[in-house]
Amino acid sequence: MSGPSIKFEPESERYEFRAGPMHHFDLARRDFFKFLGAGIAVFAVAKDSLAKQETAPTRGFHQEELPKDITAWLHVGEDGGVTAFTGKVEIGQNIRTALAQTVADELRVPFESVTMVTADTALTPFDFGTVGSRSMPTMSPQLRRVSAAARDLLVGAAAKEWNVAAEGLTAADGKVTNPATGRSLRYAELARGKTLAQNLPAEDPVTPANQWKIAGKPIPKKDGRAFVTGKHQYTPDLQRPGMLHGKVLRPPSFGATLTSFDAKAAQAMSGVVVVHDGDFIGAAAANERDASKALEAIHAEWKEVRQTSSKELYSYLKQNAKASGNERSRRIKGSVEDGLSAAAHRLDATYTIAFIAHAPLEPRAALAEWSDGKLTVWTGSQRPFAVRDELANVFHVSENNVRVIVPDTGAAYGGKHTGDAALEAARLARAAGHPVKVVWTREEEFTWAYFRPAGVIEIKSGIAADGMLTAWEFHNYNSGMSGIETPYAAPNQHIEFHATECPLRSGSYRGLAATANFFARESHMDDLARAGQADPLEFRLKNLSEPRLRAVFEAAAKSFGWPRKNIQEGQGFGIAGGLEKGGYVATCAEVAVDGTSGAVRVVRITTAFECGAIVNPDGLRNQVIGANIQGLGGALFEAIEFENGRITNPRFSGYRVPRFRDVPEIEAVLLDRKDLPSAGAGETPIMGVAPAVGNAIFEATGTRLRSLPMVPQGLPAAKT
């Protein structure tokens, strides 16, 4: 009866590997590289890759062959300044500051002396991307080890200078001191005149969190002043000599193909360059207005294909499910059938999740410049190396001839994994013989970017008379596998992901499918608690053994004031939680529902979050509260509407995002576990919001909302 227990493969960001480049062009190959000043440089390499160095070299940032597994490196200059290099991208999550804290802490230098060079494919080591909440759990330890190794080198240099043993020397505040003599040497002095580069196996012991001095503190954001003065330049703000502005002619609907094309009038305009390459049509001119006018003058006809609409979305997803049978997408434990027949209460429910858009305030943008067959592109992307590879591929140039630089970016939320604007700018720039900048309009952003996948989730469950889960069957169509497993102890389980045809271009979104899976699971758990006449928190704790998850549930409930003491008309409390990407979250919400209008107001939220040792509590608080507010949008009113290949609400006037009036009182309770490694925090705190609010609405009204967004037009049938 009982099938084997199969562990899910962790869901990597599953979509961007499928999404091919939007355009294909023809080009040629060449070569390039970069610098390094005098001083001491240390490369962190994985333990076993030094041995492999001769057989498995990879391209380097300055043409040296480097071991394949270099993940971070840093440089101590002759002025004592420390420059640390990482392929990670700053997109508002404050990683530049948090990683600089890590380096300063381990290298024993003042925070101010650390400069982080991020996301420049010519200067920084390869990085898969700033995705999946991986920067803290993977990049932070790498930088810590490389910093520890550099510190050891500096101590060694001082020992040599003084002709003493390194063991007795100490490093602090940017200098090495010999306590026996009281003498000290600054790092600047030790680095002077040296050109020492070392590959070190990244295994030096690092400072435990309870001894951190700079990490763990609420240090203000690096370069904060540049942001409040408007001086920071995002990609759309960059200028290059001779630069033109580019625009791309978009098809009238998804999947439309070009059947006829006449650009004579546009080509006759002075200062306008028109490019027609396959299905790509674009124009570049001295300003955006002229480029747009050129596009308007182009006569293009398209063949369109009939497509489904958002009204039929959920039946479409169910009907177009692909044949299952992939064991990686299924987990079976015990027998759900047996579990259901043993249950005292059974439940069966379907949940749906709409497509939503990331809508980062900085739209996709890129500035491309060709020089001697080499391409440099500045663009806001979470995956600069993937964009580089995409460009190299499409233009048939060597990766070493493509440099992608990511200025600190006006957010992404998982939405900037592809290099669409980069390809467009590079294609136009090559034809124009000038640098070209392409900045997507908001409408392009809402239409031609990708979306958080919609989904349908079906759950069948049962509990025994004592309130213990007996069966848990969970099917997710299309939205994804992240967070699909239940943390609750159900002896009989069948959990399965079903791939389907997806009507819109889909990709990663903050939290991936976990937001959908948490919504379905935690809404369902609430109904089960009520079926068993138990308090929703007690019911969860009863079925939960994971201590870290129990801890956040208890912390959230305590700070929020769970359970409710007095019942007021139209008021409801809800709770939800779970674990994902190494983070543990529990959210409590209070709502007030107007019995006449059906208007739902979220009054307050408490989210408890634990992600191991906290590196910057102030930055973490910003991320946790921000995720809660962003999560309210998808929970309450955000939805992409589409019909026959067109997005019908591609504007902020038609696509409602959270604004000041929607923001409740929010409290973040941060549990600092200095005994545990730091996990990421960008995603998991968003996951409890929708189900906590839905559960609160249920308590207030008796109406169970099983579709995200829950109240795009308020609650239609408020029962108070």
Added chain:
Amino acid sequence: MAKPIQLEINGKRYTVQCDPETPLLSALRDELGLTGTKYGCGEGQCGACTVLLSGTPRRSCQIPVSAAAAKPITTIEGLEKDGRLHPVQQAFLDAEAFQCAYCTSGMILSSVGLLSTNPNPSSADIVQSLQGNICRCGTHPRILGAVHQAAKAMRERAR
């Protein structure tokens, strides 16, 4: 047709050569290189392009450059005086009332506009004034706190 248009921005006079219908936002960013003012939506819905026109917060993406001629314009670049931040900028910095910070210029200009007419705003007043400014990172509570803090600092300074 491009025409010379006189603008007064942050107390300085500029002449731009552009189509009178060009949005003020494009003139600022592309003609004058004042890129602290951001494009966010082009329909006056997000507030990223907010500037002060004769002291009042306005969406520069919705104003033809010709309509801004001869009126004093203040952009984010004009708030800092002699290396000293405007109290609203200082309060945003102190509270770290930003994440990606792409909305910050617009938030600050809208707040400066509010405080010039209402030196002691309630939270409801601030929410009302900033309702047209979108922050996608969800930094609203800190922004609210920063505007209160700035109001306090400005009242104390005026005393």
